[in-house]
Amino acid sequence: MRCQQRVFADYHLHQCTRKGVVGEEGKVWCKQHLPSAVKARREESNRQWAEKHDSERLLRTTRDALIEAVLDEVGGDLSLTIFKARKAYEAARKS
Numbered sequence: 172m173r174c175q176q177r178v179f180a181d182y183h184l185h186q187c188t189r190k191g192v193v194g195e196e197g198k199v200w201c202k203q204h205l206p207s208a209v210k211a212r213r214e215e216s217n218r219q220w221a222e223k224h225d226s227e228r229l230l231r232t233t234r235d236a237l238i239e240a241v242l243d244e245v246g247g248d249l250s251l252t253i254f255k256a257r258k259a260y261e262a263a264r265k266s
């Protein structure tokens with residue numbers, strides 16, 4: 172029995188061509204289309220996205236705090252300092 176998943180290919184919906192090897196939700200699925208496996212992959216992908224998002228927010232917060240601290244400490248015309256801080260931030264973001 173073939174996997175019950177419908178897949179889009181050649182501009183049409185087809186039934187997955189792989190053999191159904193696992194039963195779940197009253198149907199059989201290949202390992203790739205098993206609903207619980209699909210769900211686990213989606214959750215892992217969401218988790219990775221959230222992790223990346225959190226680290227970017229932390230970086231932004233750190234940058235803002237650093238700039239504020241420098242402004243407090245030195246005062247005056249800090250356009251060059253801010254420019255350098257931004258460059259360092261952008262370099263850190265890329266790495």
Ligand SMILES: [Zn+2]
Nearest residue numbers: 174187201204
């Ligand atoms: Zn399949």
